[in-house]
Amino acid sequence: MPITLKQLADRVGVHASTISRVANNDPGLRISPATRSRIEALLRETEYRPNGIARGLKLQQTLALAVVIPDVTNPLFAALFRGVEDGASPRGYNVVLCNTDGSPDRQRAHLASLTARRVDGVILASTFLRDPSVRWLRQQRIPHVLVNRFSDDGLDPFVGSDDVMGAKVATQHLYGLGHRRIAHLAGQPTVSTGVLRRRGYLAALAEAGLKADPELVVESGYVEDGGARGTERLLSMRDRPTAIFAVNDMAAVGAYSVARRLGLRIPDDLAVVGYNNIPLARRLIPGLTTVHVPAHEFGIMATRLLLDQIESQQRPARQVVFQPELVVRGSTVVGTDVELAPAASMRE
Amino acid sequence: MPITLKQLADRVGVHASTISRVANNDPGLRISPATRSRIEALLRETEYRPNGIARGLKLQQTLALAVVIPDVTNPLFAALFRGVEDGASPRGYNVVLCNTDGSPDRQRAHLASLTARRVDGVILASTFLRDPSVRWLRQQRIPHVLVNRFSDDGLDPFVGSDDVMGAKVATQHLYGLGHRRIAHLAGQPTVSTGVLRRRGYLAALAEAGLKADPELVVESGYVEDGGARGTERLLSMRDRPTAIFAVNDMAAVGAYSVARRLGLRIPDDLAVVGYNNIPLARRLIPGLTTVHVPAHEFGIMATRLLLDQIESQQRPARQVVFQPELVVRGSTVVGTDVELAPAASMRE
DNA sequence: TAACATAAGGCAATCGTTTGTCCAGATCAA
DNA sequence: TTGATCTGGACAAACGATTGCCTTATGTTA
Numbered sequence: 001m002p003i004t005l006k007q008l009a010d011r012v013g014v015h016a017s018t019i020s021r022v023a024n025n026d027p028g029l030r031i032s033p034a035t036r037s038r039i040e041a042l043l044r045e046t047e048y049r050p051n052g053i054a055r056g057l058k059l060q061q062t063l064a065l066a067v068v069i070p071d072v073t074n075p076l077f078a079a080l081f082r083g084v085e086d087g088a089s090p091r092g093y094n095v096v097l098c099n100t101d102g103s104p105d106r107q108r109a110h111l112a113s114l115t116a117r118r119v120d121g122v123i124l125a126s127t128f129l130r131d132p133s134v135r136w137l138r139q140q141r142i143p144h145v146l147v148n149r150f151s152d153d154g155l156d157p158f159v160g161s162d163d164v165m166g167a168k169v170a171t172q173h174l175y176g177l178g179h180r181r182i183a184h185l186a187g188q189p190t191v192s193t194g195v196l197r198r199r200g201y202l203a204a205l206a207e208a209g210l211k212a213d214p215e216l217v218v219e220s221g222y223v224e225d226g227g228a229r230g231t232e233r234l235l236s237m238r239d240r241p242t243a244i245f246a247v248n249d250m251a252a253v254g255a256y257s258v259a260r261r262l263g264l265r266i267p268d269d270l271a272v273v274g275y276n277n278i279p280l281a282r283r284l285i286p287g288l289t290t291v292h293v294p295a296h297e298f299g300i301m302a303t304r305l306l307l308d309q310i311e312s313q314q315r316p317a318r319q320v321v322f323q324p325e326l327v328v329r330g331s332t333v334v335g336t337d338v339e340l341a342p343a344a345s346m347r348e
Numbered sequence: 349m350p351i352t353l354k355q356l357a358d359r360v361g362v363h364a365s366t367i368s369r370v371a372n373n374d375p376g377l378r379i380s381p382a383t384r385s386r387i388e389a390l391l392r393e394t395e396y397r398p399n400g401i402a403r404g405l406k407l408q409q410t411l412a413l414a415v416v417i418p419d420v421t422n423p424l425f426a427a428l429f430r431g432v433e434d435g436a437s438p439r440g441y442n443v444v445l446c447n448t449d450g451s452p453d454r455q456r457a458h459l460a461s462l463t464a465r466r467v468d469g470v471i472l473a474s475t476f477l478r479d480p481s482v483r484w485l486r487q488q489r490i491p492h493v494l495v496n497r498f499s500d501d502g503l504d505p506f507v508g509s510d511d512v513m514g515a516k517v518a519t520q521h522l523y524g525l526g527h528r529r530i531a532h533l534a535g536q537p538t539v540s541t542g543v544l545r546r547r548g549y550l551a552a553l554a555e556a557g558l559k560a561d562p563e564l565v566v567e568s569g570y571v572e573d574g575g576a577r578g579t580e581r582l583l584s585m586r587d588r589p590t591a592i593f594a595v596n597d598m599a600a601v602g603a604y605s606v607a608r609r610l611g612l613r614i615p616d617d618l619a620v621v622g623y624n625n626i627p628l629a630r631r632l633i634p635g636l637t638t639v640h641v642p643a644h645e646f647g648i649m650a651t652r653l654l655l656d657q658i659e660s661q662q663r664p665a666r667q668v669v670f671q672p673e674l675v676v677r678g679s680t681v682v683g684t685d686v687e688l689a690p691a692a693s694m695r696e
Numbered sequence: 697t698a699a700c701a702t703a704a705g706g707c708a709a710t711c712g713t714t715t716g717t718c719c720a721g722a723t724c725a726a
Numbered sequence: 727t728t729g730a731t732c733t734g735g736a737c738a739a740a741c742g743a744t745t746g747c748c749t750t751a752t753g754t755t756a
C-alpha cells in the first residue's frame with residue numbers, strides 16, 4: 001500500500017531509476033539542481049521508504065538477524081537478546097527471535113524457516129555439543145555466531161565466558177570457607193556449559209587435594225525442578241554435603257526450596273553457589289552467591305562479530321571469552337547481603 | 349547461495365514454473381506422473397525451499413509479524429512474547445522483536461523500519477494514550493493489535509484485562525482486611541494501565557465510603573526505583589498508610605526494600621499488593637499478593653486476532669478483555685505462603 | 697560546419713517466485 | 727482427412743528497487 005518508486009516517478013515526470021539514485025545519493029549521478037530538489041521535496045513529503053522486500057531481493061540482503069535461544073522468559077537469554085538488539089538496531093538491522101525450549105527439532109525447524117527468509121545472520125545460544133544444526137549453518141555458509149554454549153570446539157565464531165574457570169572459582173570459594181563435602185548439581189553432558197562447569201568443579205577439588213565423590217555429582221539440568229530433585233537426593237545421603245555448587249541459578253533456587261522445606265538454614269547448614277547471576281539471585285533471601293555472566297555484553301559482542309563477518313564477507317572465526325567473576329552473597333557468607341541490610345543503607 | 353527454481357528446472361529439463369506448481373501442489377496442474385515424480389524426487393533430494401524474499405515480493409506477504417514492547421527483560425513482556433511466538437510459529441510466521449524502553453522516538457523508528465520491511469502485522473504493547481504511532485499504523489492500514497495497554501478507546505483491536513476491576517479487587521482486598529489508610533503507587537497518567545488502575549483504586553475507596561486522600565496517591569511509575577521513592581514519601585507522612593496498592597509488581601518490590609530498611613514488617617506494619625504476578629512475586633519473602641495478568645494468553649490471543657485479521661483481509665476491531673484474578677500471598681495475609689511453608693509441603 | 701564533449705537522465709536487465717495464458721503434439725470423432 | 731479436444735507443459739508478465747550502459751539535446755572546439 002505504501003508508495004512505490006514508479007508512482008513517485010510519474011508524479012515528478014522522471015524515470016524511477018532517477019528517483020532511486022537521488023534517494024540513495026548516488027555519487028555518479030549528474031542531475032540538474034532543479035530536478036534534484038523537486039525529487040527531494042517529494043521524497044520528504046511522501047516519507048518514501050523503499051520496499052525492503054524488493055530491496056532485499058535485488059541486493060541479496062535483508063537487514064535482518066535472528067537470535068535462537070532456549071527460552072526468552074529465562075532472564076539470561078532476555079538480557080542476551082537485549083544486547084543483540086542494542087548492537088543491531090543502530091546499524092539498521094531488525095532481529096527475529098526464536099525459542100526452542102531446548103528441542104533440537106524446533107531448533108531445526110526454526111533455522112530452516114530463517115534460512116528460507118534469508119536472514120543475514122544467526123546468533124545461536126541453544127546448541128548442543130556436536131549439534132547437527134550448527135554443521136548445517138556452516139554448510140549453508142550462513143554467517144553465525146555461537147553464544148554462551150558452543151558446539152564443536154573452535155570451528156565457529158563464539159562469544160562466551162570461561163566456564164571451567166568460573167566453576168573452579170566457585171568451588172574454590174566454597175573450599176576456602178572450610179567446606180569439604182561439596183556437591184554439584186550438574187548440567188547435561190550434551191551441553192557445553194554442563195560439561196565445562198563440571199570439569200571446573202572437579203579441577204578445583206583435585207587442586208585442593210580433595211577426592212571427588214561421584215555420589216556428590218547429580219544431574220539436575222537447568223531448571224528449578226531438577227535442582228530441587230537433585231538436592232533432595234543429595235540431602236538424603238548419610239554423609240550429607242555441606243555445600244552445593246549448582247550449574248545455574250535456577251537449579252540453585254530448587255536447592256533453596258528443598259533446604260527450606262527440610263528446615264536447613266542457608267548458609268549455616270547448607271551453602272549454595274549458583275551460576276549466571278540472574279536478577280533473581282540478589283533478591284533471594286539470603287542472596288545467592290553466583291558466578292556473573294555478562295549476558296548483555298555477550299549479545300553486543302556477538303552482534304559485532306556477526307556484522308563484521310557479514311559486512312566483510314569473510315569468516316573471522318574469532319572467539320571472545322570473558323573472564324567470569326564471582327559475586328559473593330549471603331548464601332555462602334553471612335552478612336554479605338549489604339544492599340538489603342537495614343544498617344547499611346539506612347539514610348536517617 | 350541456496351538452490352533456485354531455475355537451477356532445478358535446468359536439472360529436470362522442464363520450465364521453472366512447472367517446478368513451482370509441483371512444489372505448491374497447484375490443483376490446476378496437468379502433468380504426467382513420470383515428470384511429477386522426477387520433480388518431487390529432486391525437490392526432496394535438494395531440500396528445496398523457495399526464497400522467502402522473492403516469494404514475499406510476489407505474494408505481498410512476508411510471513412513475519414512484529415512485537416513491540418518496552419523491554420523484554422521485564423518478565424511480563426517476555427511471557428507475552430512467548431505467547432505470540434507460540435501462536436504464530438505453528439502458522440508459519442516468524443516474529444521480529446523490538447524494544448522501545450518506553451521511548452516514543454524509538455517506537456516510531458522501529459515501526460518505520462518494520463513497515464519498510466513489510467511485516468504482515470504488528471503487536472504493540474508499549475503504547476501511550478493518544479499515541480501518534482498507533483494512528484500512523486491505522487493510517488497505513490497495517491494490521492495491528494494492541495495488548496495490555498491501549499491507546500484511543502475502542503478504535504483498535506485490543507487484548508488485555510480489566511484494569512479497573514483488577515485494581516478495585518486489590519483495593520477491596522485491603523479494605524476487607526481492615527485497612528483504612530490505603531495508598532497507591534500510581535503509574536503515569538499517559539499510560540492506560542496507570543489511569544485505569546488508579547481509577548479502580550479510587551472506585552473501591554468510594555464504594556467503601558472512604559474519602560480519598562490525594563496525598564496517598566504518588567506517581568511511582570513501573571520500576572523498582574520509583575516504587576522505592578514513592579514509598580519513602582508515603583511512609584514519611586505523619587499519618588502513615590497501613591497498606592499500599594502498587595501499579596505493578598516492580599513498584600511493589602521497591603516498597604519492600606524501603607519497608608525493610610525502615611524496619612517495618614510486611615504485612616503486619618505494612619501490607620502490599622502488586623499487579624501482574626510476575627514470577628518474582630511468589631519468590632519474595634513474604635510472597636507478594638498481586639493481580640494476575642495472563643501475559644502468555646495475551647500473546648496467544650493477540651496473535652489470533654492479528655492473523656485472523658490478516659488472513660480475512662478485514663478489520664474485526666474485536667476487543668478481548670480477560671477478568672483479572674487476585675492472588676493472595678503473605679504480603680497481605682500471614683500464613684498464605686503455603687507453597688514454601690515447611691509444614692505444608694514437608695514430605696517426610 | 698563537422699566532430700566531439702558534456703549534461704541530464706532514460707532503458708532494461710536482474711533478483712526468484714507465482715500464475716494467467718498460450719501452444720505444440722497427440723488423440724479422437726466424424 | 728479434417729477439425730476438435732485433450733495433454734503436458736512452456737512463456738512471460740508481474741512484484742519493486744538497483745545499476746551498468748545508452749540516448750538525446752545542447753554546447754564546444756577545430
